[in-house]
Amino acid sequence: MTNEELHSQLEQLHKELEQAKTLSPADRDVFGNLMSDMVKIAQGKEQVEKPHHSLRQRLEEKESEFEVEHPRLAGVIRQILDALNRMGI
Numbered sequence: 001m002t003n004e005e006l007h008s009q010l011e012q013l014h015k016e017l018e019q020a021k022t023l024s025p026a027d028r029d030v031f032g033n034l035m036s037d038m039v040k041i042a043q044g045k046e047q048v049e050k051p052h053h054s055l056r057q058r059l060e061e062k063e064s065e066f067e068v069e070h071p072r073l074a075g076v077i078r079q080i081l082d083a084l085n086r087m088g089i
Helices: 003-019 025-042 049-066 071-086
Strands: none
Touching (some): 003 025, 025 071
């Protein structure tokens, strides 16, 4: 997995977030922070140990929360989790 591929998946997540009309402002803020963290990691600006764990944990929590109400969004999150795993994150 390259940074370009991760960037592409982040763009897809952004599009899905825009289309998810029923997300609360708080959930949108959480996703904004998660996306910011992922971009920093992809650019090598975050340390490896702690941020990756909390990022992965937050993504996994959101993926399971949105499985029923926003299955496409949950699918994109799963793809990002898989990509991060292949990158060793």
